[in-house]
Amino acid sequence: TGSTRPQRLLRAVQKNATQGDPQSVINAIDHFCRHKEWAMNVGDEKGSILDSVVSEVNPSTALELGTYCGYSTVRIARLLPPGSQLITLEFNPAYAAVAKQVIGWAGLQDKVQLVEGPSGDLIPQMKDLFGVQSFDFVFLDHWKDRYLPDAKLLEECSLLRKGSVLLADNVICPGTPEYLEYIRNSPRYESRYFKSHLEYTKVEDGLEKSVFLG
Numbered sequence: 001t002g003s004t005r006p007q008r009l010l011r012a013v014q015k016n017a018t019q020g021d022p023q024s025v026i027n028a029i030d031h032f033c034r035h036k037e038w039a040m041n042v043g044d045e046k047g048s049i050l051d052s053v054v055s056e057v058n059p060s061t062a063l064e065l066g067t068y069c070g071y072s073t074v075r076i077a078r079l080l081p082p083g084s085q086l087i088t089l090e091f092n093p094a095y096a097a098v099a100k101q102v103i104g105w106a107g108l109q110d111k112v113q114l115v116e117g118p119s120g121d122l123i124p125q126m127k128d129l130f131g132v133q134s135f136d137f138v139f140l141d142h143w144k145d146r147y148l149p150d151a152k153l154l155e156e157c158s159l160l161r162k163g164s165v166l167l168a169d170n171v172i173c174p175g176t177p178e179y180l181e182y183i184r185n186s187p188r189y190e191s192r193y194f195k196s197h198l199e200y201t202k203v204e205d206g207l208e209k210s211v212f213l214g
């Protein structure tokens with residue numbers, strides 16, 4: 001029984017990154033994915049756009065849908081101000097186990113709550129589990145057919161407030177047509193498309209940033 005790609009990615013972090021240095025963890029994963037094995041992290045090019053949006057929002061409470069190995073978790077958490085929290089949801093236990101170790105290697109475990117389970121079940125529990133009133137920032141990067149139902153669920157659970165920012169990965173590739181149609185035509189959001197490329201490739205992809213208007 002051989003290792004899995006997430007396990008090989010973790011080994012590359014442990015070998016090439018410095019404990020407590022988030023940027024070195026990001027660099028080690030990007031190097032591994034460019035030169036060894038492609039993996040579905042948001043990547044460095046779209047990651048820079050993610051960084052700029054997170055820095056602009058400067059969230060006290062942030063939510064990530066889809067952790068995988070924790071690459072974007074580290075990107076977001078490293079930019080959070082003291083006292084703020086990132087909650088990240090992952091329903092694959094093997095991926096969650098790797099992510100926990102990557103986040104720990106970066107020294108960001110105190111800023112991150114990694115919760116194992118499906119977003120559809122966990123989102124309605126956010127207030128009870130974590131005392132969250134609303135999210136200032138949400139990064140959507142889980143299976144693409146869940147973006148729309150989970151955005152609606154966040155609205156229904158009153159987890160968005162005037163000014164909350166949703167940032168969605170992969171709106172071109174693999175694509176999230178139903179989500180884009182809804183969010184771009186809804187009077188309750190102001191949306192903008194950031195053109196980029198699918199991680200570690202020349203294929204077009206992009207991020208959709210949507211501000212909830214209340």
Ligand SMILES: C[S@@+](CC[C@H](N)C(=O)[O-])C[C@H]1O[C@@H](n2cnc3c(N)ncnc32)[C@H](O)[C@@H]1O
Pocket residue numbers: 040041042043065066067068069070071072073089090091092095117118119120141142143146
């Ligand atoms: C593209 S990967 C996330 C990549 C990560 N955001 C990054 O950029 O490093 C998508 C992840 O979402 C998880 N996932 C998919 N649907 C989910 C759901 N409904 N609830 C929780 N996790 C989900 C998958 O198991 C997978 O690990």
Ligand SMILES: O=C(c1ccccc1)c1ccc(O)c(O)c1[N+](=O)[O-]
Pocket residue numbers: 040041042141142143144169170173174199
């Ligand atoms: O769906 C895929 C996918 C499809 C086929 C093969 C590998 C990955 C994918 C590709 C790039 C992404 O940034 C991403 O978030 C995902 N995803 O799974 O959520």
Ligand SMILES: [Mg+2]
Pocket residue numbers: 040041042141169170
């Ligand atoms: Mg993605």
